[in-house]
Amino acid sequence: MHTKIGVVDTTFARADMGGFALDELRRNASVSAERATVPGLKDLPVASKKLIEEGHCSLVIACGMVGPKPVDKDSARIASQALQQVQLMTNTHILEVFVHEDEAEDERELAWLLEQRTREHARNAVLLLLRPQKLEALAGTGQRQGFADAGPARW
Amino acid sequence: MHTKIGVVDTTFARADMGGFALDELRRNASVSAERATVPGLKDLPVASKKLIEEGHCSLVIACGMVGPKPVDKDSARIASQALQQVQLMTNTHILEVFVHEDEAEDERELAWLLEQRTREHARNAVLLLLRPQKLEALAGTGQRQGFADAGPARW
């Protein structure tokens, strides 16, 4: 079967996360992709579900930036819970790419992080769908997306 | 197919959010609308579900004002989680328009914010349903509803 990956992102984010995901997918695999852009974090879950059920995507990359206020953190938690539900309702993986605005020291680092984390998750999406044995080889090695890997715990 | 948008709001809010949404829809699109008013935030989810399933709405704008007490914040989180569930049960977008009373400096700003955010979400509703490519063009540009846009992160 032809493999199609869904990409959903927001107008709220401060960099083109969906664009980074699509570019990275193109560089790493010959899969088709479908994109949807929604206003904010809480609009990602149903958009992801529609990409799976109506767009027939085999996996979705859900990209969002989380603002710095407590109410933004709440939105992230609520969106994330709903992204879990979509996965369980459809038996389909959704890779959640969330960048918290306050993870970055300044706007320059924020822009870098928004791109870097999205690209690394897009590569994970390819592994999960097409080369799962590569993920198994990395089990327990302290991988991170965005900042440096933690590595395995040293004895 | 004829497009119908649902609008649900509360008697708890301190301005006519449902009225603003209906007015803004009228100005921006030729869609029909159905309104329901409920007592408070926690009554919004089932009312939204009924507008979708019994009223055959293609999208719902769910408007609520969140009081300043911790118990009000809890209500917002619980209502929001349930609004997610409705979306996933119906594969239908619900735009959540929540204004926290303590976002505003005074009653004058509160009244302004209740109207402004509702109107901007109503315009997003039209884009999401009828002109999704316009949202894609705005991906990652730091849009906000109510207060000023954040804009993209500067390198």
Next chain:
Amino acid sequence: MHTKIGVVDTTFARADMGGFALDELRRNASVSAERATVPGLKDLPVASKKLIEEGHCSLVIACGMVGPKPVDKDSARIASQALQQVQLMTNTHILEVFVHEDEAEDERELAWLLEQRTREHARNAVLLLLRPQKLEALAGTGQRQGFADAGPARW
């Protein structure tokens, strides 16, 4: 169709909330009612669902008092989330009447609040089921149940 309203309350509460609800319904509408009493807050959701599905109620008033400890606040949140789920599973409104013990200054005010808020929600139940246009007329007017109304935000 004959309209029947369910009333569920607890042995944990410190006043007869279910009794107040039934009395207020009797004064305001000619509907029949069915009551169930359960031990505590977390027993309300399934009892409400049974009143809807097995008792054929068109709406349920779920009454509970929330104790002052953090674990009591957790119970309220968990019960409330489940009351949302029941509403979405049945497309039926449940009016949640929760009074937090620490909202009141003393036992006298607590007793007053337990009665007053229950009665006002019971009147809302009647409006929601039988006179929804009355609720729409009150949209955005800052209604509260129990203590004084907030009123609309003043420009």
Next chain:
Amino acid sequence: MHTKIGVVDTTFARADMGGFALDELRRNASVSAERATVPGLKDLPVASKKLIEEGHCSLVIACGMVGPKPVDKDSARIASQALQQVQLMTNTHILEVFVHEDEAEDERELAWLLEQRTREHARNAVLLLLRPQKLEALAGTGQRQGFADAGPARW
């Protein structure tokens, strides 16, 4: 129909809660019972669901002790949310008997509380299933399980 009550408890708890429940049921009613023991709090929900769906129990008493750390409190909340879901999926009451280790002053009081609260909930289970009118007579009287009753609010 023959009435069967399910009892589920954990190896994590520091007293034989399941045993107390079974003994108390035996003293108060002629019902049959089925027991399951699981490792911890988060294993209670699915075990309860299996007692209902596979063991044909009409009610379940789910017994757990909650440790004193924040992560233990999280486990209690998560298990409790899932116990709600089981009830709504099966239209069956589950009486949640949770004792927090830090409710007690010392191990002696802890052991007493683990037994006392379990026994009182077991008696509630019997009332809920077989004598619901007795619970209605106690509505709003401030009943507690374990420590002393609060009683009704005094005017």
Next chain:
Amino acid sequence: MHTKIGVVDTTFARADMGGFALDELRRNASVSAERATVPGLKDLPVASKKLIEEGHCSLVIACGMVGPKPVDKDSARIASQALQQVQLMTNTHILEVFVHEDEAEDERELAWLLEQRTREHARNAVLLLLRPQKLEALAGTGQRQGFADAGPARW
């Protein structure tokens, strides 16, 4: 029926939790096993569901390490809630093996804890599936996985 246990772990963890689980299962029972490795905690629930529904596993051991930041704690809660949902959707036990990075004093202890807790949960998995009466004999005895057992409360 042939018994098959699923093991799912992450590339985020800092030791080979999935490997420990598989080794411990091999030592304690003649069951077959299927493994899946995913990027992080939030990918465990749908992977567990697929092992149950597509891989026909009778029980799943879900292994994850939780980072020290608040956002990591959120991920653990969200993954855990979803693991509950999977269990309820499938009537199948999932033993959640979560190690919080900040439970350990240093990397050496972390590595030890990641292995020890995983192995103890794997032994519980065998008891739950094949020797449930052994768990019942341990009811209320204060068992712990990883660090020392608490034991029963002393009178």
